[in-house]
Amino acid sequence: MDGNKAPNVKGVDSPGRRTVYSLCGMCAVRCPIQVEVQDGRVVWIQGNPNDKTMGTSLCAKGAAAIAFENDDERPQYPLIRTGARGGGQWRRASWDEALDYIAEKLQGVIDKFGGKGIAFSDRGGPFADLQKTFVKSLGSPNYFNHDCTCGRNAQHASQSLFGMGRKGLGMDIKNTKHLVLYGRNMIESLQVKEVKDFMDALGKGAKCTYIDVRATLTASKASRFWMIRPNTEYALNLAFIHVVLAENLYDADFVKKWVVGLDELRESVKETTPEWAEKMTGVPAGEIKAAIREIAADRPNVIFHLGWMTARHRQSFYTSRTAHILNALMGNIEQTGGLIIAKGTGDYGLKGLNKLDQRAPKVEDPRVDGVGTKFKHFDKGPGLMHLLFPAILSGEPYPMGAYIAYRHDPLTSLPDPDVMKQALDKLDLIVSIDVNYSETAWYADVILPEATFLERGSIIAEKKGAKPNLQLRDQCISPRFDSRPAWWIFREILRRLGKSEPLEFETLEDIWAYQLEGTDVSLEELRSKGVLGLVSKEERRDRDTGLGFKTASGKVEMISPALDEAGLPSLAPFYDPPANEPGQFNLVFGRVAYHNHAHTMNNPLLNELMSENALWINKATGGELGIGDGDTIEVKSNGYSTKGKVRLTEFIHPEAAFMVHGFGRTVPLQTRTYGKGMADQRLMKGKLTSYDPAGGGNCLTETVISVKKA
Numbered sequence: 001m002d003g004n005k006a007p008n009v010k011g012v013d014s015p016g017r018r019t020v021y022s023l024c025g026m027c028a029v030r031c032p033i034q035v036e037v038q039d040g041r042v043v044w045i046q047g048n049p050n051d052k053t054m055g056t057s058l059c060a061k062g063a064a065a066i067a068f069e070n071d072d073e074r075p076q077y078p079l080i081r082t083g084a085r086g087g088g089q090w091r092r093a094s095w096d097e098a099l100d101y102i103a104e105k106l107q108g109v110i111d112k113f114g115g116k117g118i119a120f121s122d123r124g125g126p127f128a129d130l131q132k133t134f135v136k137s138l139g140s141p142n143y144f145n146h147d148c149t150c151g152r153n154a155q156h157a158s159q160s161l162f163g164m165g166r167k168g169l170g171m172d173i174k175n176t177k178h179l180v181l182y183g184r185n186m187i188e189s190l191q192v193k194e195v196k197d198f199m200d201a202l203g204k205g206a207k208c209t210y211i212d213v214r215a216t217l218t219a220s221k222a223s224r225f226w227m228i229r230p231n232t233e234y235a236l237n238l239a240f241i242h243v244v245l246a247e248n249l250y251d252a253d254f255v256k257k258w259v260v261g262l263d264e265l266r267e268s269v270k271e272t273t274p275e276w277a278e279k280m281t282g283v284p285a286g287e288i289k290a291a292i293r294e295i296a297a298d299r300p301n302v303i304f305h306l307g308w309m310t311a312r313h314r315q316s317f318y319t320s321r322t323a324h325i326l327n328a329l330m331g332n333i334e335q336t337g338g339l340i341i342a343k344g345t346g347d348y349g350l351k352g353l354n355k356l357d358q359r360a361p362k363v364e365d366p367r368v369d370g371v372g373t374k375f376k377h378f379d380k381g382p383g384l385m386h387l388l389f390p391a392i393l394s395g396e397p398y399p400m401g402a403y404i405a406y407r408h409d410p411l412t413s414l415p416d417p418d419v420m421k422q423a424l425d426k427l428d429l430i431v432s433i434d435v436n437y438s439e440t441a442w443y444a445d446v447i448l449p450e451a452t453f454l455e456r457g458s459i460i461a462e463k464k465g466a467k468p469n470l471q472l473r474d475q476c477i478s479p480r481f482d483s484r485p486a487w488w489i490f491r492e493i494l495r496r497l498g499k500s501e502p503l504e505f506e507t508l509e510d511i512w513a514y515q516l517e518g519t520d521v522s523l524e525e526l527r528s529k530g531v532l533g534l535v536s537k538e539e540r541r542d543r544d545t546g547l548g549f550k551t552a553s554g555k556v557e558m559i560s561p562a563l564d565e566a567g568l569p570s571l572a573p574f575y576d577p578p579a580n581e582p583g584q585f586n587l588v589f590g591r592v593a594y595h596n597h598a599h600t601m602n603n604p605l606l607n608e609l610m611s612e613n614a615l616w617i618n619k620a621t622g623g624e625l626g627i628g629d630g631d632t633i634e635v636k637s638n639g640y641s642t643k644g645k646v647r648l649t650e651f652i653h654p655e656a657a658f659m660v661h662g663f664g665r666t667v668p669l670q671t672r673t674y675g676k677g678m679a680d681q682r683l684m685k686g687k688l689t690s691y692d693p694a695g696g697g698n699c700l701t702e703t704v705i706s707v708k709k710a
């Protein structure tokens with residue numbers, strides 16, 4: 001192996017001006033981009049105009065990618081820990097040395113516990129075929145992603161009703177007449193194309209009902225905003241359904257054909273009147289009635305958002321389920337301005353990409369988190385990562401020996417890092433493969449620097465949708481430092497373990513050729529556009545005979561056999577969360593449009609826009625506590641305390657407090673963000689093991705904090 005040379009794609013070092021089509025990597029959305037390269041340096045990035053919805057648009061984070069590329073405060077070469085875990089003492093290693101070290105430790109774990117003793121996590125997404133192939137090749141069933149603190153409740157809600165995952169249903173936002181959003185802060189926690197569709201729809205007169213504990217920028221665009229009591233939006237949906245059924249506002253034809261269990265649904269909401277919901281949510285009954293009548297008048301071109309970041313509270317799963325149910329009652333499936341079933345190449349009779357995963361041997365061992373065995377109602381895919389840590393601590397159902405984090409930072413993105421560290425301390429090996437110094441990287445034994453998204457290519461992504469397409473992340477420039485692309489890192493680890501057959505390709509171009517084999521698409525064609533639609537005309541499924549829900553009955557099932565079998569209700573009664581004591585608040589977290597979840601806080605440009613977070617609390621409530629705007633406050637929860645600044649505003653519910661996620665960093669090498677602001681995940685003491693038994697997501701916004709002037 002030539003360990004001293006990055007495996008670049010051909011032509012990347014060509015002098016002069018080049019245009020490269022690629023995919024942004026500044027957040028997990030991965031928008032199509034056009035990159036201008038001059039003599040090996042990126043000089044301009046914009047959206048890829050070959051993708052009509054994207055056009056040349058880019059968000060602030062995407063525009064800050066050049067600053068990230070030119071920043072030296074990122075891992076530049078492999079590092080092996082020399083002091084205690086988390087102590088920040090490292091030595092520089094060559095790639096050979098670091099990879100040999102990792103392989104030797106992994107071999108030890110495999111010898112002791114089998115491949116299943118290795119856990120791996122990433123942030124999912126369109127390239128996950130590569131990561132899953134790596135984990136399978138190691139002989140481990142323990143592939144995880146971040147979704148237990150993101151959309152797992154929505155995933156399981158979709159599966160329990162429609163038999164398909166949350167990405168099985170797309171939202172035709174551009175053509176909708178009314179969009180209902182439950183804390184989905186579309187303008188700030190943004191996907192460029194979705195924001196453009198949203199703004200187009202509003203421009204054409206669409207309405208938006210936005211429900212949240214605080215007024216976000218999305219609230220400012222909405223035609224109706226309800227500042228709801230924290231963690232109660234499920235009650236609102238139960239009242240919506242009550243009115244829809246009581247006043248026959250639903251699409252009777254569609255429901256007759258495609259819904260089973262309407263009587264059970266009717267029975268479950270007979271008491272959940274708008275007047276009842278007003279007491280739970282604080283939203284006036286008259287407004288609830290007026291809203292649902294207005295929405296139903298526009299059916300079927302309406303959308304109740306199915307759920308985005310739904311790891312909030314113990315009823316988020318049921319909030320998402322009832323949003324799915326409201327969509328079905330509106331008869332909006334396969335309707336313009338409603339929900340469109342996502343179609344892949346197979347649905348259009350085309351051959352799709354060859355999967356790498358099919359080259360890896362099947363793994364028979366059960367997952368360590370019990371998903372698929374102890375918990376049969378959960379989707380096996382990425383499992384539930386919060387259950388990994390108790391399993392490591394207990395050694396049940398089997399002992400674990402190693403953990404590899406690939407561009408995932410659980411010590412930032414999951415609650416209660418102290419408990420996670422206790423679990424990680426039981427392992428023989430922790431590896432972080434990342435472009436940043438994440439909190440998890442800083443606690444690892446080895447940091448392997450991945451090349452940035454501008455410096456590496458990725459496997460080809462096949463995207464389902466109304467019309468399927470292929471997307472290419474091409475390499476734009478050579479790595480500035482001694483970093484490598486993930487496919488190469490995985491192959492090299494597997495080669496040392498004698499398990500590399502599934503990823504045994506010499507170059508990325510060889511992987512692309514394998515993926516495209518048997519399709520009608522050539523690499524040249526894909527490369528020339530970056531994004532390639534595979535069909536010209538959109539086909540919809542037949543709403544009389546062929547919607548093809550993947551449930552046992554082929555219909556939308558109000559009562560889920562899987563939940564029944566697990567002893568869990570399909571139509572659960574509402575749990576009224578207890579009121580907080582004076583000076584206490586439910587902690588809510590979120591985003592601003594110019595930072596992603598946790599990786600941009602140290603970006604030279606984005607840090608200038610926001611270098612520190614503050615805790616939003618209600619102005620009147622803050623006044624009652626003797627707190628003034630901008631004061632330094634002490635925030636406590638369950639034995640943990642931190643200090644920071646407060647922002648007093650009337651735009652937040654008196655029972656909630658909000659902070660932007662991702663601050664309070666502890667890595668000194670990130671000098672711009674080190675020690676600045678507060679970390680919400682550290683305040684979430686005890687929430688690692690607090691999750692919804694039906695939906696699987698963590699109950700993060702059930703964290704109660706107390707606040708006083710410092």
Ligand code: SF4
Nearest residue numbers: 024027030031059062
């Ligand atoms: S939303 Fe912004 S940061 Fe995220 S992929 Fe798109 S352009 Fe990049």
